[in-house]
Amino acid sequence: MIVELQKLQQVVWGANVLAAVILFILVVSRQNYRAFPAFTLYLLTNTALSIWVFIAYKQWGINSNAAWWFAWGMQVIATGARALAVSELCRRILARYVGIWNLAWRILLSCATVLLVYSWVATEYQWKLAVIRAERGLELAIAAVIVGVFVFTRHYGVTVEPTDRWMGVGYCLYSCFSVVNNTLLERYLNRYVPIWNFLEMLAFLASLLLWTWALRKKLPESASSVTLLPEAVYSTLTPEINVRLESLNENLKRLWYPEVKRP
């Protein structure tokens, strides 16, 4: 049973790497890396790390302590890159709306910090579980931030592009699954390890497919920040425009109401 699962795990691992490479090629060929630079970096980091971890396991053996620490260290780096990609998505969706963004980023960051700290101190302090908890905390924070952004967009009626929506769903579902999976791992530890890794990879494959779907088309050139006129120009021109509008109004009045006495 365990041997079969290990074989299946290797197949899913291969599928993951293949899907990530295809997605990376798609992102580059469609030039979507311009819209999602942090996501592209995350994809690259994640794929490279996953290959290194595979090599490390081959080199040191699946049960070695060194391989275990190496794998988890790499996982923390990947999760960090993921957090960067998520912050990029949040900015894409909300940063245009200055007032909303000022409120949103503070609330989201506070929520993320509280969840991160809470999930760390939630159980007794044990070194062996430290990395699992750190990762769970980060994933929980990521899921909360993504959901928070969508709640904000719903509250304010902000339109979210389908690409951004699918990207967000991809991040969120994987993070939610990862939290559940890590919580189960913490509880059942040794009994759950073989299934845990397999399920984690399956969930990531599902996210990769969602992101591939989201980025299947070339995105329009990102609406680079609007170039506003200097305040001085604005204040000089506004009175002039007001005078012209007033004059236009008078002209229209004369046109529509010819009976009005002319001066």
Place this chain on the structure above:
Amino acid sequence: MNLYFYFFLGLIGLLLILLIWSLRKPRRSARPHQGMSLPEECGSRHTAYLPQIQQALAKEDYEYVSRRASRELLRRFRTERRRTALAFLAGLREDFENLLEVAKVVAVLSPEVVALQEFEKLRLTWQFRWGFERVRLQIWMGHAQLADVSSLANVVSGLSVRMQRAIKELGERAALASKLGSSLDGGGVHTV
């Protein structure tokens, strides 16, 4: 241990429910109701009746009536007074909600025009809600403080002024954009 285990599972369940809810298409748009223009929505229609309400709630008037009217008439006078004050309060709340809706639309339509910082909006909302409940309780108990009613109306009229200013700025920016657009065309229509 068990508690934390279920806590994490529950939290994830909650996040998923929120995710599904926030991705559903909203039933109504955040835009104001059809047929209502933004400037109309910016008015604080009910604050115009503040002097009359202050007069109606004045202690002197009540004392005068209580000296001269029969007990039945006085009872009716109290009931009517309360009903009017509560209707005024409901109107103020309606104005306030409309103005908040306008602020939301301005924040979405024109990110550069910050009509009201969102933190300030939260503060004003709490201030209004708290004041509203306090005044309502006072009215029910029969001794409304005129100062509290006025400060509630001031919150609404202050917000209304700021919204009108933001809408004006929106209009001016739109006009400026159109002027610049027609200048670029090279053959702009001269109105003077």
